[in-house]
Amino acid sequence: MSRLKILTEHIDKPEITGIEGYIKHGGYRAVEKALKKMQPDEVTEEVKKSGLRGRGGAGFPTGMKWSFIFKGNDKPRYLLCNADESEPGTFKDRLLMEKIPHLLIEGMIASSFALGVKTAYIYIRGEYMYILHILQKAIDEAYAKGYLGENILGTTYSLDLHVHPGGGAYICGEETALIESLEGKRGNPRIKPPFPAVEGLWGCPTIVNNVETICKVPFIINEGGETYANIGIGASTGTKLISACGNINKPGVYEIELGVPVEEFIYSDEYCGGIKGGKQLKALVPGGSSVPILPNRLITKTAKGEPRLMSYESLSDGGFPTGSMLGSGGFIVFDEDQCIVRNTWNFSRFYHHESCGQCSPCREGTGWMEKILHRMEYGHGRMEDIDLLWDVQRKIEGNTICPFGDASAWPVAAAIRHFRDEFEWHVLHPAEATRRNYGMGRSAEPIEQVTA
């Protein structure tokens, strides 16, 4: 059974990358419609009706965010597309930019029109340099066809669109750090308020949106917000790109209708195709490295015993600490052979490396967590280390300038909450813990079979 695809329907057609192919498949209709038949506020209204939530991780309603843009001064307004995509496990935006760049450009034009923006930027992570060239080519094509520049399609609306490479730092994906970086400074997050919608790039009202979010806008304009809102489930409307990886048969990027059961997503042939080698499912990180890990018993069912669905609400489990988050859709599956301690250390290593270092809890705490985890993983852990680790993550969470601090703490907290016995096993069996052969076929000591 094939389901509705809003973004990826034509993605496998090679001609879709060029402007002619894109137009042939219905491209740029939304720009025509918005600029010629709609008022800017009507576009925002449709986006509000659609219930679209930001796809960059936090899931904030896009229409509402747009309506916060400050109109009380005559400063220029900016739209920034967040194409930094650096969350480990998340690799969905690249697919859109690589295969169907005009969809993003069309979304940027329509969104900029809605927001009264005259200059917009796509801030792309430095490592995606080859995609930058693809985007630049597409932007040039759009200028040549009159979709960008002065008086677009003969209307009074004009827009300039630039693509700007970042320095390759995860923190530059945080919206205010992105703004600092775009201004040519260190990518340090700013203290909020003021929020970017009031004082963003160069002190002017600014909206930052994820690539996938912006790519949804043309569909919403063409088909109407209500049509979009009828797809999905509850407050999780529409479709979502999920980048699936780990021990599954078919890793890749899938566009799902929100509300698909997690079990179906993992096991059906349409999506992940089950666990590689027929092994047992052990754990799941459903939304990129920063979201809490779920143990086997909570992957297909929530704490209340309901089926777990791929949606913002269901994955977060209604606020239970046993839940996780849909986040950016980086779906990482672990089979029975994977070591949670090692994985947690690996994530921690990343957060230690990427902290901007501005605020003390994150700067010092991420390194401390990494070192404790490293020690446990390499057979020198102590029982007290588990509580110490718990304590250190608590000192970071909620006490920092930007959500990076929480992102570094949550994976550690969830790993201890759900897999404490595995941490204890590491302390009690240091020799075995060190000897295991990771990721190279079957490891010598499947963790579940060992009881401390």
Added chain:
Amino acid sequence: MPKVTIDNITIDVPPGTTILNAARMIGENVPPAMCYYSKLKGSGGKCRVCLVKVTKTSEQNPRGMPKLVASCVTQIADGMVVENITSPEVVEARKGVVELLLINHPLDCPVCDQAGECHLQDLSYEHGAATTRYDFGRRTFNKIDIGPYIQLHMTRCILCYRCVYTADQLTDGRVHGIINRGDAAEISTYIENIIDNDFSGNVIDVCPVGALTDRTFRFKSRVWFTKPMNAHRNCDKCSGKVTLWFQGEEVLRVTGRKDQYGEVEEFICNTCRFETKKKSDWVVEGHRRIDTHSVIAQNHLPYELDVVHPQIEQAQ
């Protein structure tokens, strides 16, 4: 004027006042500040020692804020209720921040020039734990002379950014800032450059710890053995109002005058600070008032011992 209640004390403050400044106006239970500096624009929000709990956001919004907030960058709203030391959560979080700050700060107070004037020392004394749970290697650095007047001990730096803002806002052609990220971040001058302009010495005064030291004073004396006096001179670059730190008749050090929060009242130029060190260069105004709780007060303030009247138990 909006009303704010901090640790059960209510005060009216001008709109736009931050929680920290409102607490300073009350004058009791003032949250500590390691990175905020009222004289430096944009400072604050980084060290997180001033975290407080907002239990009521405003008259209109009686719910509190979900997380602790940095009092130095959070503005008050009418009817706001704040807990500082009355909140166990705040006390716990602050203790955590102090522990984290001390991870990479050596306890070299016995030889540090800032001993006795160090905000981190005060902070750990008031809010820290007596022991450490950190048992990994700590960062080490060589000391660096940045120019003829200033020495940087990067080991002691807590990355509060105060000196960066000072250099940015007070001196021309800033050459110093922070390089690298996370716990590898460090203060540095632009490649081997020196901080060389008329107001550079102020970075020493704003540093809350002993990371930036005055090369004309280092190791001359412990601060509590010196005698602080207010003095002034005619200066064409700054107000010329300073504190002179005497040993006998000799001026060992010149600094800006600091207010009760340890912040410089008026920034001074390098000539006043480094080059006019004879008593005769100055008009000495008189003793500088030093808080009795400060170790600098030792040896200086006249004080009387309480008279104890022992109650001799009456034989029954």
